[in-house]
Amino acid sequence: MIAPQVQLPLQIAPNEQAMIFDVAFIINAVYQQTIEPTQAGRVPKRIANKLRSRLKGIARFDYTGNDDYLDMICAVMDDLKLIQLVQPPFEGMKAHVAPSSFIPTWSAMDVIQQTQLLLKEWLSSHHWIDVVGFNYKHGETWNYTNAETRFLYFNLDYRLGRQTLLKQIKQCQPEQWYSIPELIKKIWQEAPLGLRHAYSTKMSSKEPVDFGTWVQIDGECYTGMIASTLFDLGIVLLGFDAEPSLGNNPSAFQLTSLGASVLAIEENQSLNTAFTADEKEQPPSLIVQPNFEILLLQLDLPTIYRLLPFTQINHLGMASSFKLTGEALLRGMRSQLTLKQILETLQELSARELPQNVVYTLQDWAKQYKEARLSQVLLIEVPTETIAQQLCTNEKLLQYGIRQITPCQLAVSADADLNDLKKIIEKCNINIHFTGNVQTTRENNSYNQLIAKRPDYR
DSSP states (O other), X not given: OOOOOSSOOSEEEOOOOHHHHHHHHHHHHHHHSOOOOOTTSOOOHHHHHHHHTTOOSOOOBOTTSOBOHHHHHHHHHHHTTSEEEEOOSSTTOOOEEXXXXXXXXXXXXXXXXXXXXXHHHHHHOSSOOOOOOTTOOXXXXXXXXXXXXXXXXXXXXXXHHXXXXXXXXXXXXXXXXXXXXXXXXXXXXXXXXXXXXXXXXXXOTTSOOOHHHHIIIIIHHHHHHIIIIIHHXXXXXXXXXXXXXXXXXXXXXXXXXXXXXXXXXXXXSOHHHHXXXXXXXXXXXEEEOTTSEEEEOSOOHHHHHHHGGGOEEEEOSSSEEEEOXXXXXXXXXXXXXXXXXXXXXXXXXXXXXOOHHHHHHHHHHHTTOOOOOOOOEEEEEOSSHHHHHHHHTOHHHHTTTOEEEETTEEEEETTSOHHHHHHHHHHTTOOOOOOSOOOOHHHHHHHHHHHHTSTTOO
C-alpha cells in the first residue's frame, strides 16, 4: 500500500458522478424521442450531437477523432438490460430503442447500488472504453525489433488491468490524497504483467520489465482508467499540479466516500444485502412551480426515474430540475401512462398542492392524445349469438383471451395454438370450417428453427 501524500494538489477537478446521471439522461431521451440506430448500431449523428452536448462523461475518441462516449454508454446500458432494441412488426420500418423491463428495478436503487452495478460491468465489459494517459507512446513510435516492447504493446487486456488497478485502490483510505505516479510504480513492482493475458505471456513475471518502457504503455493505461471511468463513476477525485487541460495527466487521486462504500461491498453479496440505507421516510422534496418547472432539492434517484417518462430534463445533479411540456406529457402517455397516473405521481412526490394552472393545462394537453392498437388475431365467426355466448364462457378459451367483438364474431390471440383451439371448439359439438391461409403456431416455430440452423444465419 502506498502512503498518502502530504502536499495537497494545486487544482481539484469537481466530480458529479457523471455516469449515473448520463444513464438517466439517456433513458429520458429514449422516452421522449424515437431513436432508430444506424446499420452500424450507432445513434444517428443528428440526435447524437444534441445528446452528447448534455452528457457529462469524459470523451472517448476513436482513431478517427470521433467521440464514442454516447455509443459506449448505450452499449453498456444494453448489456445491463436498461434499454432494448424493438424490432418493427412490418417490413420497411426501422428498429428503435426502448426502455426495458429492468428499468423499475434499476430506478429503485440508490447511487451506491447503481454505481456498484456499473463498476461490475466495467470489470468484465468488452464495450467499455478507457482512455489512456496523455503521455502514452503510440504504436507508430515503437521499435518492434525489441521483443519486450513488442510484447508489451500487442498483448494488452484492459479487463485484467482493471482488476489489477482496483486491487491497489481498495487499499487506500477514503478522502486522503495519493500520488498517481507512486501508485503506478507500486503496480509495476507487484504486478508488472497485470495487463496481460496469462496464456499469451512470453515473459516470466520474475523477469525484469524495463520501467521506462512499461510506464509509457501500461502506466499510461492505468492512469487513463483512473482519469476516465473511475472519475466518471465518482469513485475518485482527481488532483492536478497545474490547471487541468489537454495534455495534462492528473498527478493525484482521492478515494471518495462513495467509492469506498462501493469497493467495500463484497462481490458475493446481493444487491439487497450489500448496502444498508437509512430507511426512514424522507419528507417530499419535489416542488412543482406554476411556470411548469419541477425542482428536486436532493439527490433522489427513484424520484428522478418516476419523472423521466413525462418530463424534459433541465439539469441532473445533487439538486435537479425538470420541465413539464405538452410534447413530454404526450410522450409519457404514449408509454402507457394515463393522465390520472401522472397527476397522482406529481402530487405524491410534491411537498405541497399542485398549482391549479398546471393541473388544468395538463388536462388540456392530454385531450390531444389519441391512440389505436393494432394487433393480429384469429377470427371466429358463428351463426348465432347463443353459440357466441357459449364460447365466450368456455374456461379453456378464456385462457386464450377470447373476446366478443360483434354479436356473432369472436377473436383470440394470433399466438394461440390452432390445433388446440380446434379441439376445444369441437368438444362443444360445434363443427369447424377454415377460411383463408391459416398457419399454426407450431408451423411458424418450426420455420424459425429452420432459419436458425442455416449456415449463414446470424
